[in-house]
Structure formats: C-alpha cells, structure tokens
Amino acid sequence: MIDFHTHTPAWRSASWLAGAAFDADEFISFMDDSGVDRAVVLSHDGLFDPSSQANDELAAFVARHPQRMIGFGSVSPRRPDAVVETERMMSVLGLRGIKLHPWLQGFSLHEAALDPICETVQAAGGIVVSHDGTPPYSTPAQIAALARRHPELPVVLGHGGLHDCWREALAAVAQTPNLYLCICGTPPYAARYILEHAPQHRVLFGTDAGLSDKPSQDYAAARVREIAGWGITADQRQAMLVDNPQRLLGGR
Ligand SMILES: [Zn+2]
Secondary structure (H helix, E strand, O other), rough: EEEEEEOOOOOOOOOOOOOOOOHHHHHHHHHHHHHHEEEEEEHHHHOOOOOOEEEEEEEHHHHHOOOOOOEEEEEOOOOOOOOHHHHHHHHHHOOOOOEHHHHHHHOOOOOHHHHHHHHHHHHHHOEEEEOOOOOOOOOHHHHHHHHHOOOOOEEEOOOOHHHHHHHHHHHHHHHOOOEEEOOOOOHEEEHHHHHHHHOOHEEEEEOOOOOOOOOHHHHHHHHHHHHHHHHHHHHHHHHHHHHHHHHHHOOO
C-alpha cells in the first residue's frame, strides 16, 4: 500500500504538533510493520518555515530510502524566490510535488502568486497537496478553486476535510475532475460516507505518520488498522491504497 501523507521529524521548529525524533531507518520499520510499501513524505519544519533548507533536509531524509519514500517540498508563495525554489526542488532535489499549508503558512489559495508555482509543478509532472479542513484558509472549496485554475494539475486535499469540512470536500471532489481526496485524519464516520460516495479513482489514504509522539508511529499504525472498520470493499481498497496513488506517482 501507499501512504500518501506522512512527515519528516521536526528537526528545527519548536512544533506544537510535537512529534518524536526518528531517523529514516526507524521510519522504514514503521512502514514495514504497517504494510506500507511507499510513503509520500512532507516536511514538518517546512509547515512553519517553508525554506530551501527545509527542502534540502527533506530531500536528504527521503534519499536514505529512495525506493520507499517520495518527497514533497514546500514554498511560501509570498516569497520572491518561490518559483525558483519550486523549480529547484523538482529538478535538482528530485522531489515530486509541493505541500501547501495555507492555514499555518498564512496565505490564501486565491492569491495569484500560486499560479506560476502550480505551472512549474505541472511542467515537471508533479502534484500539489494542500492541507485542508481548517477554515478560514484551507477549506476544500478554496483548494478546488485553485485546482480549477489548473485543470491538468493533480491537486490533493490532504485531509479529506477533517471533521468540519468533509462534506464540502466530497462535494468539491465530485465537481472537480483533477481534485483528489486523501483520507487522513478524517473521522471514521466520514471516511465510510466518503468511500460510499466519492469517485473511487480519486480517493487516497494517509496516516500523518511523523507527527506521532513515538518513533514507532503507533498512532499512524492504528490509522492503518482502522481502515478495516470502514466497510471498505476489496475494489475500494485496491483503488485507494494501490492503483490511485500509483497512477499519480508513477512507478510500481
Ligand atoms: Zn500532515
């Protein structure tokens, strides 16, 4: 299976999201124990300070196991070097997309500065993942508006709307052909409803591993086990955990 939403440890930020210290090998142990073949890894420090240093550190982390971990960098659209940094992370660092966190990073998805960033990601065959589910910034409808401005770019709702916006997330995905929904931190009752009603080929799964307070990532492992209680069919499981992420990321 492919876990589409995990994080590096917080090396430099005093993150209120906590998170244990762990190295790449310990992270691979979590993946092995949970049956995760490949993981999309997002920066933790970059959530708070989307700097080139955070992207370099993320790239070094995933480079320890390049067959298993796929890095997505981060940029702040209001910084003058945002497009250059996006280009660098895709072509030099070998990252596969960007993670936006409008809520923590303090910008609106309607800002025009996002457009050349999205064009750069798309030109490199990449993917945009955005945090979602926490108004006022990061609502699914705002992310869907960005996706509609770039109809050829795959855009992922990183959290399926969480508790407050999952109905909006489902509606946005139904109406936006290049919008994907990652069930990650989405409450189980919502996950069940989403699986029943969302286009099956645009649902993904993520654990948010890396934010756990233990190197063993117990909380993330519990999220993998939770899938069995969602009334998921074999077809839905294959689509969400294997076919859909594989189609987006390429490779095996
Ligand atoms: Zn996350």
